Amino acid sequence: MNPFEMVIGIVLIVTIGSIIRAKYGVHSGFRGRRGHDGPEFVxxxxxxxKALKAEIRALKERIQVLERIATDSNRAASLDEEIEKLRDRSLP
Structure with a gap:
């Protein structure tokens, strides 16, 4: 590798690094300290x-119910029948 190719390679690596840093919002501040342009942590x-924890708890309960329905083969067959009955009732 001759010196010209090495200079081109270094410039290319620095350019790609700058593009990646800009994409993720990382910048170099005073004396090389790095930061993030995003919103401050509040x-x-x-x-x-508490509301988010309650919502997560409710979603976990729903997932447990869906897992139980999906894995219980006897219950799944009867559930299909119940759904079909409800569809038949709703049709005019």
Whole structure:
């Protein structure tokens, strides 16, 4: 590799690194300290945290029910029949 190719390679590597850093919003600040251009971390209030935890708990319960329905073969067959009965009732 001659010196000209090495210079081109270094410039190419630095350019690609700069593009990746810009894409992810990382910049070099004063004395090389790095930061993120995104919003500052703001701790959420307790009410929002409790609401999110309750929502996650409800979603986990739903997933458990769906897993139970999917794995219980006898229940799945009767569930299909119940769904079909409900469809028949709703049709005019």
């Amino acid at each position: 701790p959420h209030d307790d009410a929002e945290t």
